[in-house]
Amino acid sequence: MDSTHHLTDSTTLPPAVERKVSLQQYNTFQFDYQAEFFAIVDNLETLKSLLGWARQQHLSVTMLGGGSNLLISADIPGLVIINRLKGCSAKEEKGNHLSLVVGAGENWHKIVEFTVQNNWFGIENLALIPGTAGAAPVQNIGAYGVEVKDSLARVQVLDRVSLDVYWINAHDCGFAYRDSHFKGQWKEKYFITAIELSLKKRADLMLSYGGLANQIDGEPSLQKVFQAVCQVRSSKLPDPNELANAGSFFKNPIVSVAQHSQLKESFPSLVSFPHGKEFKLAAGWLIDQAGWKGKVQQGVGVYEKQALVLINHQASKAESLLELEASIKASVFDLYGVELEREPVQLPGLSGKLNQEIPL
Numbered sequence: 370m371d372s373t374h375h376l377t378d379s380t381t382l383p384p385a386v387e388r389k390v391s392l393q394q395y396n397t398f399q400f401d402y403q404a405e406f407f408a409i410v411d412n413l414e415t416l417k418s419l420l421g422w423a424r425q426q427h428l429s430v431t432m433l434g435g436g437s438n439l440l441i442s443a444d445i446p447g448l449v450i451i452n453r454l455k456g457c458s459a460k461e462e463k464g465n466h467l468s469l470v471v472g473a474g475e476n477w478h479k480i481v482e483f484t485v486q487n488n489w490f491g492i493e494n495l496a497l498i499p500g501t502a503g504a505a506p507v508q509n510i511g512a513y514g515v516e517v518k519d520s521l522a523r524v525q526v527l528d529r530v531s532l533d534v535y536w537i538n539a540h541d542c543g544f545a546y547r548d549s550h551f552k553g554q555w556k557e558k559y560f561i562t563a564i565e566l567s568l569k570k571r572a573d574l575m576l577s578y579g580g581l582a583n584q585i586d587g588e589p590s591l592q593k594v595f596q597a598v599c600q601v602r603s604s605k606l607p608d609p610n611e612l613a614n615a616g617s618f619f620k621n622p623i624v625s626v627a628q629h630s631q632l633k634e635s636f637p638s639l640v641s642f643p644h645g646k647e648f649k650l651a652a653g654w655l656i657d658q659a660g661w662k663g664k665v666q667q668g669v670g671v672y673e674k675q676a677l678v679l680i681n682h683q684a685s686k687a688e689s690l691l692e693l694e695a696s697i698k699a700s701v702f703d704l705y706g707v708e709l710e711r712e713p714v715q716l717p718g719l720s721g722k723l724n725q726e727i728p729l
Contacts, residue, residue, distance in 0.1 A: 383419065383422050385409070385410070386407065386419070386448070387406070387408070388405070388406060389404070390403060390407035391403055392404055392407075392433075392449065393685075395433055395436045396433075396436035396441050397437045397613060397615050398439070398440060398441070398613050398681050398687070399613040399681060400440075400441050400442070400684070400685065400687050402441045402442075402445065402687075403444045403445070404449035405428075405447055406428065406449070407448070407449050408449075409451040410450050410451065410454065411455060411474070412454070413454070413534060416450070416454070416527065416560070416562075417532045419448065420532060421532070423447070428447040428448045429448070430447060430449075430529070431445055431448070431449050431450070432449075432450045432560050433449060433450070434451075434452045434473070434474065435476070435477075435499060435504065437504075437609060437616060438499075438500055438504060438508060438615055438712065439714055440615065440714065440715045441687065441715075441716050442687040442691065442716065443716075443717050445717055446717070452473050452474045452560075453474040454472040454473045455472040455474055456470070456472035456475070457469065457472065457475060457480065457483065459487070465569050465571055466567055467567075467569075468522065468565055468568075470564070471564050472562070473503025473525075473564065474503065476501060476502075477498055477505060477510075478496060478498065478499070480502055481495055481497075481498075481595070482595070484566075484568060485592060488570070488591060489569070489570065490569045490570070490591060491519070491520035491566065491567070491568040491569055491572065492515070492520050493594045494513040494514065494515040494578075494594065494598055495598075496598040496599050496602070497598065497599050497603065497606075498616075502563075503561040503563075505564060506518075506539075506561060507551040507552050508548075508549070509549050510547075513578045513581050514579070516544070518539060518544040521565070521566060521567070522539055522565045523536040523538055523564070523565040524536065524551075524561055524563075524564050524565075525563035526559035526561055527561075528558065528559060529558060529560060534562060536565070546620070546644075574589050579601075581594070581597060581598070581601070584597035604674070605675045606674075606675060606678060607672055607674075612680050612682075613680060613681035614678050614681065615679075616712075616713075617677045617678060617712050618677060618678060619652040619656070619677060619697075619709045619710065619711060619712060620652065620709075620711075620712050621649045621650060621652045622649070622710065623647050623648070623649050624650060625647055626646070626648065628706075629641060632650075636705070639654070650707065652677055652709055653675055653677035655705055656671065656676035656701060656709075658704070659700045661700070662676040666689070667689035667693075668682050668683040669682060669690045669693050670693070671697070679694065694711065697709065
């Protein structure tokens, strides 16, 4: 789609669409930028009709969910759609498995809580991750040794061109560490409309990662794991409703065995984890050791309890956060020779092409 268009202020808009709406309440950094055109969508027919209208008007389309893994750095031209597609239905399958179909606009943590209440295993380690269910596959969200791909069966998508809706099997989605085809080659092809999780009625608990087992008293249970994850995340990560942030701002960098050995020799207390044939470094530790934890400048800063989280105290625009990011990356690279990579998606994109899905 081309973002060049000729709508005048007198042009009649579809009933769902508004002009020049602030996105401050739709991104958890609370940066105050505008959508040129704006709509909230809670059903597939409205979504299809809006995509058709946007195509007729030669408007780019950007879809947002909870705005929790997002860095908006300028006004967004074209049409911004807030994904509020809801629904949650469970179906028992043969043996130990059951299927849970979830609308892309559902709150992810509420879905995890729902599964635990029903004694269904699979996503309990992913509690309290902010955002919507539709965001989960895009980012392949993960925590405590579990990724959403481990329990994901299929992803329902809307083809942006044909407006057809169909399912894609999880193993075809190109999942990797905090990555998928939805974030790369499919970002201008599909909107995610629902996901299907394959959960278990009985399963072993994953307790080996991040000291989770140490947080549980007595015999581990599904409920205890869920509560422990919530407790640990709450103690380390600020609530976006109370302190504007987008969760972990940097990915944990992955390095070769050789580079890991060199770093471990120079920095014996280096925090790292095996990752296939490589090693994953704790980005928070690197940033903390570089002296950034608790620093505040120009209305933004680094969270005092977790250096992986950048926070917005009072800035209305993103410039100061981008400066802070650049300074942190430079100092970590100077100290360790390790390049940090941002986790939140920046909008508008640096290429200027805005036809992408960020259902977060």
